[in-house]
Every structure is written in structure tokens, then in C-alpha cells.
Amino acid sequence: MAQIQRLEDAATNPLTGSEWPADHSKIVQGRRTLPVHGNLDEILEAYHQNQVLVLSCETGSGKSSQIPQMLFYDEYESGLRVACTQPRRLAATTLAERVSKEMAVVLGEEVGYVIGGEKKMDKKMKKSRLLYMTEDSLVRRLGSDNNFPDFACIIIDEAHERTVEADMLMALLKKTLRHRKDLKLIIMSAPVNISKFQDYFNGCPLVHVAGQNHKVEINYLAPRTACNDLRALAVNVVAMIHQSYGPGNILVFLPGQGEINQVCDLLRKYLKDLDVFALYSKLSSRKQHMALNPEGPNRKCIVSTNIAETSLTIDNIVYVVDSGLSRQLVYNPRLDMDMLRVAPISQASANQRAGRAGLTKNGVCLRLYSKEDFELMDASTEPDIRRRSFQATALRLLSIGYMNIVGFKWMDAPHPDSILRAAQDLQDWGFLKDDGFLTPLGRIAAHFPIDPIWYRAIHIGAGLGCAFDIVDIAVVCHSQKSIFAHAPEHQRVADLFRATAARYPSDHVALANFFHMFMAEREKCQPDEDPRSKLHDWCKYNFLDFDALEGIRNTRKRLHKFLGATAKLKPSMASQRDVTSVPKALAIAFAHHAAIYNGGDDEYRTVPENTSGRLSPTSCLVNGNWEWIVYHRFSATGTKVYFEIATAIDAEWLVDLPNFQENQLALKKDGSLRQPKVKNSLDAAKARIAASTTI
């Protein structure tokens, strides 16, 4: 450590040989006041004596910028790199920028970043010795080269978030560490469930790093009951803070968009001298920016989802109002269905929310629940791997040579049903052979930039001459943000517009057509024009969201590049000539997401599970009584179950598929058919085919 200090205090920059910039000594002094600075000797000693080290870090310690920097100097002689992974792109780039500035080097030379395909590093000269990377880009690297010969140390930052990628990295690195005794691993986590990391890495040592957080006073309110109106409670608590507490901005955590907009409306109505902002990810970036950088003399109140818990930081928050709830993803592997449920958050999450009040000075957190409620909460949030579908992750593991998916040593294994579902789907999709090896198709799909099932759909589309139609459908379905603008006052008009704009009974095709309309309009832009302002009125008139469509355009560019370079696919668009090729390709690719009409009210039943749901009311198939559909997503909110993004298909397209053969149809316990309707429909289709071929 003393050696590093000497380097930093030297007359010139030892890395570049040039003079330090004017503010160098000020930067160094600032860094030495960070809480983590007091622990650096202890950390370095533990680092030298162990292969794996767990750091339990409180917020505001400066760990993410200082520890990688220290290890950079410590490992400099070795000529090897240090990597520090981040769950989010923004964190990776801003840390790399900050650290390169602190070390007075050019970003992309000694210090760089890798986020997805985007790299800012010196590759040829191997000059980049400290890399901030998104977790996924390191997983990708492991795939091609799983002993990391050019790395001395891997740091997994924010490990407590337990993303699938971080869990995968830890499992893969655990194995690598056995082969490369000189490779080191540091797990940096918030002080939550730390012993779990230590146990996983054979009881490795732990160093605690204090934070810079100011004190946050925690207040509990009445016990949570079913009849408590969360919105009214939140509004009253904000009003109380506003009227009787000292200055400082207020941050309110609610489960979602609906609750947030209602609370914002009420607050604006009753508290005239309070500036109210909504904050959630689907909000346009312009509105997000307004909420994050509020200006003006009034007190500000930001009403937010979980996005403000980790991803975004807002200045000058002194009061936090915590509903104790969030929307959480629950995956049902049997139905391959995602459910978004409002559920109590974990204690770790509650503490993280409270901590947001203490970033600038002492703060207050008001929890809209009782201490007893808090004690009943889970200690930490269930890791992502337990809450998501497993197909893409399984494909990823197989592609980097892990054939034993069931025996893979996760810190927390996926649910056995998820593993079975994934294995079955990968076989059905033609990605996985019976012997456990990937097919050539599966190998390519593993590297596909979006959900691998879309690679299969495009491949089938290629056979039917409509590959690029399917690409466009894939990108619109993949977009997290809806392409339709959110304007509550015009929602009914917008819905009507969507339903009537469709020419075929296909939501997939309708979505792609809106995208095509957008692209045609965008083509009209002159090179010197700003497409956003040029298309503003057009988007508004057509109820479309510019940002979402622009994002889809970028994804499409990436897919086209991949398809041209890796998959060597020739462009083909058949939808203009042959209207059946696209729904037929969708029927074959999404045969595992087929459903049969059950009766009035647009009710369909999945095949073979026989689970009932209804067409989403915005579907252009509503009231069409189509016999069969394939759907993109089957989702449940509360008690309602909807098929989202559906296309009507002909039974004739199903009869040749393996899962629709007579001996494959699902049976009840007594041996009779679970869905006799399915057999009747397939038999009728076979009869129609026979009739048309004999004529």
C-alpha cells in the first residue's frame, strides 16, 4: 500500500511518464478520505494470502472505484489484467471514466470497459490492465477461453444482486480457480447473506468495509392489512412530511406505474407547493431526466418503482417513504408463464430503500408497515435464477461445454421443473440432440442477441421465404417498452386504432406493420434533420412511442449484422406475396405456445397443459373465434390470465409436428384424452388435406 502511495505522490505519472494534471493532488486527497481507504492494507493482505476473498461493503464506501485501482497497481508487475464486473452498463462506463480520470490516463488505454459488443480498450498492445465489464460480457469471454490466461484477478461487484450472469460467473470461476491457482477472485457484496458466498467458496475469509452513509432514522407505521389503501396512506404520509418536517426532498417507493400515477395525481391535487415527479423505467428518458434533476425552489417529491433502489440516484433525498411492496417476477415452468405479482420486499431491499435517505445528510425513512411486518419479511430477495425461465441459460451453458445441466453447481439451483422444461424445449426446438450435444442450429442460437427461440423462428421462416419478416416480428416482440405511447386520456381511441389497423388476424404482423410505418416515415428524414423532433407529431398522431421504435430499429440492425455474419442468412420478405408464410412459420416455431379456442369471451386453452386464459383485450383477434392461436406470452396479473401477442393459425400446419401426433396428445389419469377438442380439430384438418390432395 505504501508503495502505491509513493507512486501516486511521485513527481510524474509512473504509467505515462508525463506530468500529473493540475488537480491530481486534490483528487488523491479526496480518494484518501473515502471510508474504504482505511481498509486497503487489510484487504491487500487478505488478497495476498487467499485465492478467494469476500468483501462485505456498506454503501458509499468507494469500493467499486478504489479496490480495482489498488489491485491494478498490485498486479502491474505480473503483466496481467484485473476485471471488475457490473450488473449494469451505466455503472461499468461511469466507473471506467472516473477511475481513468483518477489515474490520469486516457480512457481505453490503461483503464477501459467492455459492455456487450461495445469495447473501449487497448486490445493489441495489451495496455488495458483494468477493465470494467458487464457481467454478461465476461460470461461470453469465459465461453471462448475458460481459463482466463490474461487475467490476474476477477472482481464481481454488487454480487448481492444475484443476477443470473453473476451466479453463472461464480459457478464457472469456482472451477477455473482449481485449474489456475494464481487466479484470484474477489466477491464484493452489500452486507446481506454474506456467509452464503463464504460457504460457496469453501469458507474463504471476509473483510468488512464501512460506508459513508449518514444516519437514517427508521419509523414504522400501522401493521399492513388487506384493507389499508396504500395510495391514500402514501399521500397522507407525504403530506405530513411536507407540512411538518424540515427541508429536503422526498422519495416514495411504490410497486408500479398504476399506483405511482394515482399517487402523483392526488399529491398534485392536494399539495400545490410540492413538485411531484413519477419515475419508472417505461417513462421516456426525457421525463426520467426531469425527475432525476428536479429544479426550482419548491420541495420535490419523486414517486418511484424499484428503479430508484439501485439503478438511479437522486440528489438531496432526505425522506424515504417505503410501501414495503414491489412487483416481482414469478416463473411457472409447467406453463412457461411469467407472472408479475405484488409482494412484500425483502429486509435487504427495505434497508437499501431506507439508505437512499442518507446519501447526502442524515435522513428519515417512514415505512408504511409495522416492525412486526418487517421481521416477517425474507432476509434477502430470491436470486434471479429461481424466478426466470431457464431455456436461454441452459443453452448458454451447453454452448460453453457444460453438458451436465442438471449437475451444474449453482449457488442456488434453478427449480427442477425449470431445468426439465428447458431441456425438453431445447430438444423440441432442434437445438439439443438426444446425446446431450448441441446441434449446429443450437450453437448459433446460443450466441443470438435476443431470446434463442427467435433464432429458430427465423430459421423456419427462411425455409418458407420470410426470414426477414420474422426478424421484424422478433424485434418488436423483444422490445421491453411498448411501441404504443402511454396517454391515458387517449387510451380507448388508441386501442380502437390498433385493432382496426390490423389487416390479418395477427398481433405479431400488426406490431411489425407499425414498425414498418415508422421506418417508412423515418426514411423521409434528411441527413441533417433530427429524427426525434421530425417524427414527434407523426408519432403522437399515431399513438406511437419514438424511443421504443428507435430502440427496435437498433436491435434490428444488430440482428441483421449477426444473421449476415454468423448465420449467413440471405434477406427474404415473403409477407407481401404470400400471406400464409409468416403465420405458418410462427405456428411451427411456437408450437409449444399453441392454444385452442374454448368458447365465447375469447377464451383459449393451452395445449397440452389445458390452462385457460383469454386474449388480451387489445388483440386484433378479439371476437374472431379463431380455432387455433400461437401466442408470444402467457401472463397473469392478479386473477386475470391473458394471451399476449397472438396469431391465428390453421390446424393444417400443426398435423405434421411431432407434439401433435396422435400418440403424443395429453391423457387424463383414466387414459382418456385430456383435450378431445384437439384430436377432433387435427382429424378434421387431416381430412381437409386429404380432400384437397385427391382433387
Add this chain to the structure above:
DNA sequence: TTGTGGTGT
């Protein structure tokens, strides 16, 4: 006849 958290390739 409705309305949904956050990441990443």
C-alpha cells in the same frame, strides 16, 4: 373487454 418491477447480449 385491460393496464405490468428491473437488468443484459
